Amino acid sequence: TEGMSAADASWHNDTLYVAVHRHNVPEAPAAVVMIAVDNGNPAVVGTAPVADPALALTGVTAGPLGTAWSGTLQSSDGTRDAVFGKLEASPNLDAPDTWSHAWIAETASDSDRPGRAILWTGVILQCAGHNTNGDDAASDALVQRRFGETGAWFGVHLFGGSEDDDVRALARDDQGRLYVAGSSNSWSALNAGNGSSDAVLFR
Numbered sequence: 001t002e003g004m005s006a007a008d009a010s011w012h013n014d015t016l017y018v019a020v021h022r023h024n025v026p027e028a029p030a031a032v033v034m035i036a037v038d039n040g041n042p043a044v045v046g047t048a049p050v051a052d053p054a055l056a057l058t059g060v061t062a063g064p065l066g067t068a069w070s071g072t073l074q075s076s077d078g079t080r081d082a083v084f085g086k087l088e089a090s091p092n093l094d095a096p097d098t099w100s101h102a103w104i105a106e107t108a109s110d111s112d113r114p115g116r117a118i119l120w121t122g123v124i125l126q127c128a129g130h131n132t133n134g135d136d137a138a139s140d141a142l143v144q145r146r147f148g149e150t151g152a153w154f155g156v157h158l159f160g161g162s163e164d165d166d167v168r169a170l171a172r173d174d175q176g177r178l179y180v181a182g183s184s185n186s187w188s189a190l191n192a193g194n195g196s197s198d199a200v201l202f203r
């Protein structure tokens with residue numbers, strides 16, 4: 001995959017889904033690339049481009065309900081907005097190696113809110129972002145809930161303390177509990193007030 005850099009990957013049903021940035025396609029650099037084994041060799045069998053030069057993908061997840069991705073859009077007002085999308089269930093009829101998107105949902109904000117990660121939990125997509133409320137305000141880890149069928153946003157939760165917090169990954173255990181992993185410098189009693197961020201896990 002010359003000219004591409006990978007941001008994240010997910011494996012499902014003998015296919016590897018990779019969120020990439022295509023340096024040689026400036027009009028649509030963000031894409032999900034599908035890789036399968038053909039006669040013992042890995043090969044690109046499908047591509048789902050996002051036709052927006054200001055979008056960069058940050059995560060991808062694949063499962064029985066489909067393939068979804070997270071990304072960050074550099075908006076016209078200078079801020080960064082989280083964007084989430086889901087691939088169609090099948091490739092385009094006129095181009096079998098190209099996939100379109102069932103929906104793309106932007107989380108618009110007048111402050112920075114870049115996308116971080118994404119995870120299927122049943123029919124719900126857990127979508128993580130980094131929420132900054134202003135130049136002097138602390139930032140928080142943010143998790144939205146979206147219906148996988150439509151991308152409709154119906155819930156949100158902010159994680160963090162009085163200082164800066166970020167999220168980088170999501171996971172769910174066999175009891176249905178959501179885990180949010182990231183970094184934080186909110187708890188000075190734990191990090192000795194040295195001003196550095198430490199690894200943090202919320203459940």
